[in-house]
Amino acid sequence: MFNGILLLSVALLLILGSAWLRISRRRRSRLSLEPRDTMISREVQNIVANAGGIYVSFTLAAAFLKLDLMEQLTLFGVGFDPLAAFALLLALIHPLIWPEASQG
Numbered sequence: 001m002f003n004g005i006l007l008l009s010v011a012l013l014l015i016l017g018s019a020w021l022r023i024s025r026r027r028r029s030r031l032s033l034e035p036r037d038t039m040i041s042r043e044v045q046n047i048v049a050n051a052g053g054i055y056v057s058f059t060l061a062a063a064f065l066k067l068d069l070m071e072q073l074t075l076f077g078v079g080f081d082p083l084a085a086f087a088l089l090l091a092l093i094h095p096l097i098w099p100e101a102s103q104g
């Protein structure tokens with residue numbers, strides 16, 4: 001329980017710190033209503049999209065094969081879906097395993 005609260009608190013502090021930095025930079029620079037697409041935002045989008053596709057594929061395959069999968073896994077007091085975590089892990093290591101396939 002404590003680890004989950006600590007993890008959530010750290011994530012919240014990082015989000016607030018990021019927002020504060022963005023606001024302070026925006027005050028110094030010219031305000032623009034157009035969102036900027038950065039390399040990091042594109043890569044995060046790419047990872048989340050790949051992980052989502054992998055997760056949906058695994059879920060459909062498990063449903064088709066009528067497999068009973070563990071629905072919730074708790075690690076350090078934080079509960080998560082193990083299939084989603086595995087899909088995210090595969091999306092993160094994909095460029096390391098097949099570097100030429102991820103340059104498209």
